[in-house]
Amino acid sequence: MRDLSKEILSVDALHKTYDIKKLFRPTLKLKALSDINFHLDKKETLGIVGESGCGKSTLAKVLTKLEPRTLGEINLQGIKYDEISSHDFHSKIQMVFQDPYQSLNPRKKALDIIADPLRINTNTSANETRDLVMAMMKKVGLREEFALRYPHHFSGGQRQRLGIARALMLRPEILILDEPVSALDVSIQAQVLNLLLELQEEFKLSYIFISHDLEVVQHMSDRILVMYLGRVVEYGSRDQIFNNPLHPYTKILLESAPKTHREKSNQAITVKGELPSALNLPKGCAFEPRCPFAKPGCKESIPLLEIKQGREVACFEAH
Amino acid sequence: MKIFFSELFFELKKNCGAMIGIVFIIFSLFIAFLAPLIAPHNPTEVFADALRLPPSFISGGKAGFFFGTDDIGRDLLSRLIYGSRISLSVGFSVVVISLISGTFLGVVSGYYGGMIDRLIMRLTDLIMSLPSILFAIVIVAVLGPGITNAIVAVSVVAVPNFIRIIRAQVMVEKNRQYVQAAKLFGAGNARIMFIEILPNCMAPLIVQASLGFSDGILNVAALGFLGLGAQAPMSEWGTMLSDARSYIESSPWMVTLPGICILLTVLSFNLLGDGLRDALDPRLKKQN
Amino acid sequence: MSENLLDIKDLNIFFKSDKNPEPIHAVRDLSFSLKQGEMLGVVGESGSGKSITNLALMGILGDGAIVKARECSFNGRELLSLKEREWQKVRGGEIAMIFQDPMTALNPFLTVEFQIVETILAHLNISKSEAKNKAIELLLQVGITSPKDRLKSYPFELSGGMAQRVMIAMAISTGPKLLIADEPTTALDVTIQKQILTLIKSLQEKNNMSVILVTHDLGVVSEFSERVQVMYAGELVETGNTSDLIKNPHHPYTFGLLSSRPGAVERLAKTPLASIAGIVPAFHQRPVGCQFNPRCVHVQEDCKKGSIPIERGVRCLHPMMEALS
Numbered sequence: 001m002r003d004l005s006k007e008i009l010s011v012d013a014l015h016k017t018y019d020i021k022k023l024f025r026p027t028l029k030l031k032a033l034s035d036i037n038f039h040l041d042k043k044e045t046l047g048i049v050g051e052s053g054c055g056k057s058t059l060a061k062v063l064t065k066l067e068p069r070t071l072g073e074i075n076l077q078g079i080k081y082d083e084i085s086s087h088d089f090h091s092k093i094q095m096v097f098q099d100p101y102q103s104l105n106p107r108k109k110a111l112d113i114i115a116d117p118l119r120i121n122t123n124t125s126a127n128e129t130r131d132l133v134m135a136m137m138k139k140v141g142l143r144e145e146f147a148l149r150y151p152h153h154f155s156g157g158q159r160q161r162l163g164i165a166r167a168l169m170l171r172p173e174i175l176i177l178d179e180p181v182s183a184l185d186v187s188i189q190a191q192v193l194n195l196l197l198e199l200q201e202e203f204k205l206s207y208i209f210i211s212h213d214l215e216v217v218q219h220m221s222d223r224i225l226v227m228y229l230g231r232v233v234e235y236g237s238r239d240q241i242f243n244n245p246l247h248p249y250t251k252i253l254l255e256s257a258p259k260t261h262r263e264k265s266n267q268a269i270t271v272k273g274e275l276p277s278a279l280n281l282p283k284g285c286a287f288e289p290r291c292p293f294a295k296p297g298c299k300e301s302i303p304l305l306e307i308k309q310g311r312e313v314a315c316f317e318a319h
Numbered sequence: 320m321k322i323f324f325s326e327l328f329f330e331l332k333k334n335c336g337a338m339i340g341i342v343f344i345i346f347s348l349f350i351a352f353l354a355p356l357i358a359p360h361n362p363t364e365v366f367a368d369a370l371r372l373p374p375s376f377i378s379g380g381k382a383g384f385f386f387g388t389d390d391i392g393r394d395l396l397s398r399l400i401y402g403s404r405i406s407l408s409v410g411f412s413v414v415v416i417s418l419i420s421g422t423f424l425g426v427v428s429g430y431y432g433g434m435i436d437r438l439i440m441r442l443t444d445l446i447m448s449l450p451s452i453l454f455a456i457v458i459v460a461v462l463g464p465g466i467t468n469a470i471v472a473v474s475v476v477a478v479p480n481f482i483r484i485i486r487a488q489v490m491v492e493k494n495r496q497y498v499q500a501a502k503l504f505g506a507g508n509a510r511i512m513f514i515e516i517l518p519n520c521m522a523p524l525i526v527q528a529s530l531g532f533s534d535g536i537l538n539v540a541a542l543g544f545l546g547l548g549a550q551a552p553m554s555e556w557g558t559m560l561s562d563a564r565s566y567i568e569s570s571p572w573m574v575t576l577p578g579i580c581i582l583l584t585v586l587s588f589n590l591l592g593d594g595l596r597d598a599l600d601p602r603l604k605k606q607n
Numbered sequence: 608m609s610e611n612l613l614d615i616k617d618l619n620i621f622f623k624s625d626k627n628p629e630p631i632h633a634v635r636d637l638s639f640s641l642k643q644g645e646m647l648g649v650v651g652e653s654g655s656g657k658s659i660t661n662l663a664l665m666g667i668l669g670d671g672a673i674v675k676a677r678e679c680s681f682n683g684r685e686l687l688s689l690k691e692r693e694w695q696k697v698r699g700g701e702i703a704m705i706f707q708d709p710m711t712a713l714n715p716f717l718t719v720e721f722q723i724v725e726t727i728l729a730h731l732n733i734s735k736s737e738a739k740n741k742a743i744e745l746l747l748q749v750g751i752t753s754p755k756d757r758l759k760s761y762p763f764e765l766s767g768g769m770a771q772r773v774m775i776a777m778a779i780s781t782g783p784k785l786l787i788a789d790e791p792t793t794a795l796d797v798t799i800q801k802q803i804l805t806l807i808k809s810l811q812e813k814n815n816m817s818v819i820l821v822t823h824d825l826g827v828v829s830e831f832s833e834r835v836q837v838m839y840a841g842e843l844v845e846t847g848n849t850s851d852l853i854k855n856p857h858h859p860y861t862f863g864l865l866s867s868r869p870g871a872v873e874r875l876a877k878t879p880l881a882s883i884a885g886i887v888p889a890f891h892q893r894p895v896g897c898q899f900n901p902r903c904v905h906v907q908e909d910c911k912k913g914s915i916p917i918e919r920g921v922r923c924l925h926p927m928m929e930a931l932s
Contacts, residue, residue, distance in 0.1 A: 045877070051796035066499055090505040103496035107323075107518035117504035155886045163500070170504065185652035186823055187860075190867035190882035197877055212797065215826075219869030219876050238876060256801040258826030259870050260853055271798045274766050 002039060007078075008206050009040040009063075009093075009174060014072035016055075016062055016230075020279065030278050032058040034230045036072070037305070040174065043200070045207040047221030047238070049214060049253065053275050055230040056210045060178045063208065064095050076174075087121060094167040098179035100159035104151040110137070110162055111147040117169040132169070139202075140165045141195060157188035161195065168203065176208045181216065193220065214257040218242050226250050229278060229286040231302075236311025246308055246318035248293045285315070293317050323521075330598035337594020343587035351404040358397035359383065362554045366392040371570045387572050389563060395573065398554035399580055405555045406536050406584060409470055413535030414528050416474035421481025422524065426512050428482060429489030436486075443479035451476040451534075452541055459547040466539075466555065469548035473538040477531050484527050488520040522599040526592055533588035540581050556581050612784055612817050613641040613664075616678040620656070620663055620841075622890075623671045630673065631890040633659050635841045635898075636914070643784065644815040646808070648828030648849060650864075651838035654887045657821050660838075661787045665704055666694040682784060700730045703778035707790040709770035713762040720758035723777050730781040745776040750806055768799035772806070779810060785817045786810075792827070804831050825865060829853050837861050840887055840898035847920045857926035860899045897923070 016033035033055045040046050048056050061067040063074065065081070074081040076092055084092075097103035104113055114133045118124050124132065134144050140161040151159055160180060167175055177196065181189040193216065200207060211217045217224060224241040226234040226249065234247040245251045252271045271290045282288055284299040291298065297316055305312040308319060331337050350357060360366075372388045373380045374395075380387060386395040428439040446454060458472035492498065493516060501515045542548035543557025551558065556577040563573035620634040634656040641647050651657040662668045664679075664686065679686045682701060689697065706712045714722060723742040724735065733741070739758075746754035749772040762770060771791060778786055788807060792800035808831050811818045820832055828835045829849055836846035837858065845858040856862040863883040874880075885902040888894060894901050900910040905925055915922050 051798065064503055066502060086505055090503065095500070095503055097496040097500060099496055103500055105497040105501075105515055105519070107521075108515075116501070116506070120505050120510070157886060166500065166504070185887065186825075187652060187864055187867055187883040188886065190869075190880040191884075193869070194879045194882055197879060214797070215868060215870035219874075219880070221876070252798060256797040258797075258800070258824055258830055260826045260829050260865060260868055271802075274768050274799060275796075 003041070006041040006044075007039050008042050008076070009208075010075045011036055011038050011063075012073045012075075013037060014059075014062065014074065015070045016058055016067065017070045028279050031230050031281065032278070033062065036232055038225055038232070038235060040206050040208060041222075042173075042206055043204050044223065045200070045209050045221045047217040047224040048208060048210045048227060049212070049217050049224060050227035051212060051253075051275070053229065053278060054227040056227055057178060058230075059227075060095065060176050060208070060210055063176055064093060065089065090117070090121060090172075091170040092172055093174040093176065094170065094172040095176040095178060096160070096163050096167050096180045099183050100156050100163060101151075101183075103163050104159055106151050109148050109150055110142070110154070113151070113162060114165045114169060117166060121170055133165075136165045136169060139199070140168075141191075155188075156184050157191055160184060160192050164192075164195065164199070168199065171203065172205070174206045174208065176210070178210045179212070180209075182211065182213060189216070196220070214242075214254060215259065226253070229275065229281065231286060231314065232305060232312070233287065233314050234311065235305065235313075240309070240311045244309070246311070246313045247315045248291050248317070249287050252292075327595070327598055331594050334594040334597060336590040337598075340587040340590030340594065343583060344591065347403050347407060347584060347587075350400055351407050354400050354404055358394075358400045359385070360394040360397040362393065362398045362401040363552045364393065366394070368392070371566065371573070373570070374572055377572075386576055387570075389559070389573055390566060390570075393552075393554075395576060398559060399556070399576060401554045402556045402559065402577065402580065403584075405466070405549065405553065406540070406581070409466070409473075409539045409555075410532040410536040410584075410588070412470045413474045413477060413539070414531045416470070417477035417481055417531060417535075418524070418528055420474075421478040422485050422517070424478070425482040425485025426489050426517060426520075429486035430493055430508070430512050430516070432490075439482065440486075443482050446476065446479045452538060455538055455542060456545065456547060459542060464547045464550065466543075466549040466553065469539050469542040470535075472542070473535050476538065477534060480527055480531065481524070484523045485520055488523055489516055492516045492519050526596045526599060529588055529592035529595055533585040533592070536588070537581065537585050610642065611640040612643045612645075612682055613639075614678055614680045615639055615676060618660065618663070618674070618676040618679060620659055620668070621673040621675075623673065629891075632893065633841050633890060634663070637838075637843050638917075639836060639843065639846065641785070641817050641819065643817055644811070645834065646811055646818040646820060646832045648832035648835040649819060649821045649838060650823065650825055650828055650835060651821075652823055652887055654840060654890070655838040656841040657838050658789055661704065661789055661819065661821060664787065665698050665702060666691075667698070696730075699726065699783075700781045701783055702785045702787065703781065703783035704787040704789065705771070705774045705778050705791050707793050709767065709774045709794075710762060712774055713770060715762050717761075718758065719760050719762070719765075719773055723758075723773070723780060726777045727780045741780065742776070745780055746773070748779070748810070749773075749776045750802070751776075766799075767795050768803060771795065771803050775803075775806065775810070779814065779816070782814070783816060785819070787819045787821070789821045790823070791820070793823070800827075807831075825853065825868070826870075837864070840893060841890075842898050842922060843917065844899065844922045845920060846917075857921040857928070858899075858923045859903045859905050859927055862927055863902075 014033055014036040018030040018032055020028040020030055036059065038046065048059065050056050058067065062069045076084060111133055114136060115129050118129050118132065133147065137144060137147060142158060142161050154162065181192050184192060199205060209217060209220050218238060221238055223237050225232055226241065226247065228249050234241060234245065234250045241250060242254065245254055273290050276282060276289060284301055285303050288294045288298040295317060303314045303316050305314045366388060369381060369384060369388045370392045371390055372384050374387045375382050375385050384394050386399065388394055424439050428436045455472040455476050458475060459468050462468040462471065498511060498515055501511050506515065539548050540557030543555045544561040546561060549555030549558045559577040560574060567574050616638045618634060618637040621630040621632055623630045637660060649657050663674050668674065674687060676687055720739065720742060723745065724738045727738040727741055742758060743754045746757055751757050751772055765773065792803050795803060804827065807818060810816060820828065822828060832849055835849045835852055837844050839860050845852060845856065845861045852861065853865060856865055866881040867883060869880060883902055896911040896913060897915045900906045907925060909924055915924060
């Protein structure tokens with residue numbers, strides 16, 4: 001299944017643990033990510049799905065080196081993360097943030113926001129920088145006369161376009177999209193998603209698309225990684241995950257997502273209870289306490305990812 | 320930035336107190352700059368035949384000495400006019416020194432955290448645990464009396480205020496996504512601290528600077544009063560107050576007039592500071 | 608007296624501000640009604656006026672707001688003519704509201720018990736111990752399994768879903784006739800969202816309570832509410848039976864909203880989505896005529912002048928006839 005020549009990013013046995021220090025109490029270990037393995041091909045979109053607390057945002061931070069990893073190896077185009085110079089790193093992998101209001105410096109003009117990556121990393125002349133910024137603004141659908149405006153003059157959708165333009169200035173090959181449309185109005189979401197699709201084609205980008213919105217992920221992704229409490233529970237192609245989910249959590253996630261066009265299903269499976277604390281994970285499968293299909297064996301040990309029906313699933317009961 | 324200030328002024332215009340403050344500050348700046356043109360006499364010139372004259376509009380006063388003269392026959396009005404130069408420049412120096420050092424330390428402290436933060440914060444606790452004027456006296460006692468040393472002492476005392484305000488703001492701002500974005504395109508720590516974060520901490524700084532101005536003037540005047548600030552024959556208001564205090568019953572104008580000058584100047588900066596706070600606060604809320 | 612619990616005719620809401628001499632017209636000629644025990648979905652984006660309408664119904668809009676209506680009757684009483692004290696009785700008693708962010712709606716310094724009991728005592732004439740028993744009963748009703756332990760919790764000890772359940776328990780504690788749920792699940796995960804919406808639905812049916820469910824997500828409405836109204840830029844643009852409206856939207860805005868969702872129609876992944884150009888106009892830049900005309904692909908000259916009446920549930924001069932495919 002894996003074709004190494006196409007691979008641009010690979011993640012092997014990635015762990016991330018946070019130490020929670022409290023006065024007069026022993027330091028607690030919070031396992032934000034446990035044993036994450038995946039790879040990303042050129043020009044491909046990998047969707048990462050899961051609810052809050054599943055570790056998807058931590059994963060984005062570790063992949064962008066905003067947070068150090070605890071264990072494991074990440075390779076970017078076959079080179080280990082630690083061996084890439086920071087300059088090369090920034091021009092290969094960039095990120096678009098969720099909140100278009102917080103991710104742009106309110107005291108900087110649009111022109112400076114987009115131009116700064118160039119100014120810091122290259123010796124481009126001022127005139128050339130300006131031209132490149134204008135070209136990029138046009139690409140993301142912002143008019144040139146907006147260049148001298150401050151972020152608060154822009155609407156949410158336009159701000160997200162600014163954020164995308166900034167991320168593309170160094171011509172990265174991988175773009176990490178952390179909930180890029182979830183803060184936007186429904187009628188604006190489609191505009192930004194279409195833009196992302198266009199840009200992927202034009203700049204030959206690989207996307208890691210993080211979202212809790214399953215319809216959006218289904219539309220944008222080639223392959224999908226489903227996470228629950230810091231672990232991968234199912235990892236496969238879009239059609240495998242959406243048309244024939246095997247892991248009970250994936251099934252429930254798909255079932256719960258509100259859809260405008262769906263025949264009301266009769267056999268509604270709803271999930272019991274809520275997410276257990278990440279500080280106090282169950283001994284066995286993390287989903288067992290909420291799982292409607294749990295068997296006694298699920299409490300005993302953590303199911304590992306196994307290939308079933310062509311995709312990876314971490315469930316004893318899935319076949 | 321330009322929009323920021325024009326919006327700020329729009330908000331300020333609605334605040335009566337702040338406008339009075341601004342008008343008075345502009346008035347005193349005007350006087351301070353044009354002191355040699357306005358002052359009727361040289362502030363250090365002694366008129367041996369006119370000792371402790373009352374103001375000219377009171378019986379016994381003499382035309383030409385509008386506010387009267389002091390104990391060795393110097394024209395009070397001229398001394399007050401020249402005194403405004405000293406007070407305003409003292410306030411300015413104190414604010415500049417404490418603002419720059421306080422901002423630097425506050426940004427570093429808030430951004431890096433850890434050991435550096437703890438060190439700087441304990442240092443500010445130390446300064447703030449003593450009454451500020453007492454601490455200033457200690458510094459002047461070590462450095463020796465004089466206007467320059469008084470300014471240094473008062474600035475040191477004012478620094479912790481700036482550090483705390485800036486540090487708190489930086490700790491909020493540094494977690495915003497735009498800072499993460501800057502890290503992602505390889506901005507260094509210095510750039511993130513001073514180009515990305517600092518401009519977003521301006522609002523409370525401006526307020527504190529305005530209030531620091533009045534604190535500075537007041538504290539240096541107090542040191543002058545205690546004989547630790549400006550030395551004779553410099554016409555500093557605090558020193559004038561102190562020189563005249565033995566004549567408080569026989570020639571009350573000699574004490575009253577410098578006192579009123581200090582009061583008005585300090586009051587107008589405080590009014591401006593409060594107005595700025597009111598004008599900037601809703602903006603701060605909107606941004607969050 | 609009509610059979611409707613809530614009857615609103617030509618509701619207009621204006622806001623005065625220092626900067627603009629002209630008051631902002633935030634909600635325009637809004638009319639709708641709600642029967643006892645019925646659920647109404649209200650769908651709209653930011654700036655559509657959906658939340659402002661709810662706050663007006665609760666009488667908590669604040670000083671700058673001017674609310675006018677030809678009729679605004681609730682349970683046979685005219686809401687807008689109520690005095691503040693009478694309104695306090697209605698608010699929280701007969702009309703209850705739950706908000707998007709349960710964490711900020713609960714007081715962080717008080718226990719769950721204190722907050723529920725306080726609400727009950729404010730509206731019902733019972734003793735404190737009775738109120739506590741009622742609180743336990745309510746928590747069980749909203750699906751909290753160990754209510755006695757939960758009563759002692761502080762809000763920060765609750766998860767988002769749990770906090771929203773507590774909010775619902777507080778809201779239904781006084782047996783309201785109308786529950787306004789303003790984006791009750793936007794801050795929650797999808798599995799929890801489903802639990803909460805199912806809970807609201809079951810309470811509606813069990814208590815014969817009317818519910819206004821405000822959301823930006825047409826999917827939520829389509830699964831839980833029989834009737835829906837779509838709002839855009841302060842106006843009601845389309846209303847009707849949910850499944851009909853979703854299958855066969857007549858207003859171009861509803862059509863655009865529906866077809867811009869990736870899951871709305873069968874389409875190949877990674878192909879462009881139908882999208883609505885432009886943005887919702889700001890309050891002070893509202894266009895003349897149809898509010899949607901600057902963004903509408905079917906716009907004609909007559910759309911740009913006058914006010915557009917609602918006919919057969921659609922505020923559009925040139926409604927779309929083809930079904931969404």
